[in-house]
Amino acid sequence: MNKGILFVTGLVLSVLVMSGFVLAADPRQAEAVASVTVPGYRSLTLTNEAISFGTLVPGTNNNMAVNPQLIARIGPETNVETDVNVQANSTSFTDGSGHTLNIANNFFFAGRLDLVAPAPSEFQEYAQANAKVACTTAALGGGACTIWHRLNIPQAQQASTVSPYTISVTVSATD
Amino acid sequence: MKKRCKSSIIFSILILSSLFLSLTFIDAACSLGATPLGAGAKVKPGTEVLVVWNFYNLYGDRTTHISVTKTSGPDWDIRYEPTFHEEQYEISGVVTPMNENLAVENSSVVLEIPSTIPEGMDYVKHPSKDGYIPVKTLKIYIKVPANAKLWENFGFTFQAKGDCFTEPGAVIPAVATEMKVNITTTTEFSEKKVSDKKGIIELTGGIIGANLTTGLIAFGIIALIIIVFLILKMKKKGKTNFSY
Structure with missing residues (x-):
């Protein structure tokens, strides 16, 4: 009898121990995260530069640049979304003699995907902040955008003496 | 006969004028390429982060002179290598100064990386065809302050502006692009049980x-x-x- 009781006791305890391993087992799956970074490539090429208006008389408006239009090309290796922006690097043209020609209401740009001259309504005013050119190119595989320029010469604008009025502009390719 | 003679003279003058006009405009291609366009790092406060920015000029027909500036981000100590400095260039016989960090000559994709690479240069894999792009490298060192708050994200934007010469004294519109750098402050890994569940x-x-x-x-x-x-x-x- 005592042996039987001991046997049953041992069996029950064994079952409980084994059950503990099974029921309390909390199989955790090891997790590892795989990651990769693909670097971005982007290039911008400007051709037909040196935006030139030639000689303009004061009091004339909507004067288009006389040289072939600026072309902004995004390189075919570009693999990121890209906007083309233009920005004037100062608030006015200067002629090296202290004379200035303010860009506000006078200096404009328009972007097109073709060589057709933009309508007046397509032109945007140059500013010192980045302004997105309407013909933003597609990202992958590159593309080209033509940028046109227009200039008004206010009445009684002082003549440029030492050198022509010039301004520096930046065309940027960004996200 | 006289009328015809007059018309042809006028026509010739017009053609000559247009030729003259077209000859005064120098057709130039100024190009700037860059990779990578973003970078990130997790570092301890007090660490100096190094970001390498590569520039290339595959489509231009002249050297692009590059200057790099930080356009947004906290006022941490940042230095560039090469530093921003003035170089002298002879443009069509006239010596002209240019301020830059570095200059990238126009180049082409190569099929093999040369065994010897000059200092400041490197080659990166072309992303869409066989070959490697010659690049000039700029190093940006960003010093994380020792008292920077832990587990914070600090974002920077760097702009690279490229200028090209056309004729003595004339600089054409600049090309530009940018890179975003994100730095997260961290500390050494540690794990500690916060709540004691005895009893x-x-x-x-x-x-x-x-x-x-x-x-x-x-x-x-x-x-x-x-x-x-x-x-x-x-x-x-x-x-x-x-x-x-």
């Missing part, structure tokens, strides 16, 4: 539960008590049976 018996998720040791001991004790009780009861019955 609380966890019996969850099953008969015995997630906590193997506690559950097992509890059930073991209960089982033992039941068994001992049964044994004692059976013994009592046995004694009673033999009491005649």
Whole structure:
């Protein structure tokens, strides 16, 4: 009898121990995260530069640049979304003699995907902040955008003496 | 006859004028390429982060002079290598100064990386065709302040502006692009249990539960008590049976 009781006791305890391993087992799956970074490539090429208006008389408006239009090309290796922006690097043209020609209401740009001259309504005013050119190119595989320029010469604008009025502009390719 | 002669003279003048006009405009291609366009790092405060920015000029027909500036981000100590400096260039016989960090000459994709690479240069894999792009490298060192707040993200934007010469004294519209750098401050890895659960018996998720040791001991004790009780009861019955 005592042996039987001991046997049953041992069996029950064994079952409980084994059950503990099974029921309390909390199989955790090891997790590892795989990651990769693909670097971005982007290039911008400007051709037909040196935006030139030639000689303009004061009091004339909507004067288009006389040289072939600026072309902004995004390189075919570009693999990121890209906007083309233009920005004037100062608030006015200067002629090296202290004379200035303010860009506000006078200096404009328009972007097109073709060589057709933009309508007046397509032109945007140059500013010192980045302004997105309407013909933003597609990202992958590159593309080209033509940028046109227009200039008004206010009445009684002082003549440029030492050198022509010039301004520096930046065309940027960004996200 | 006279009229025809006059027309042809006028026509010739017009053609010559247009030729003259077209000759005064120098057709130039100024190009700037860059990679990568973003970078990130997790560093401890007090560390100096190095970001390498590569520039290339595959589509221009002249050298692009590059200057790099930070356009947004906290006022941490930042230095560039090469530093921003003035160089002298002879443009069509006229010596002209240019401020830059570095200059990238126009180049082409190569099929193999040369065995010897000059200092400041490198080659990166072309992303969409066979070959490698020659690049000039700019190093940007960003010093994270020792008292920078932990587990914070600090974002920077760097702009690279490229200028090209056309004729002495003339600089054409600049090309530009940018790179975003994100720095997260961190510290050494450590793990510490915050709440001490002694005295609380966890019996969850099953008969015995997630906590193997506690559950097992509890059930073991209960089982033992039941068994001992049964044994004692059976013994009592046995004694009673033999009491005649």
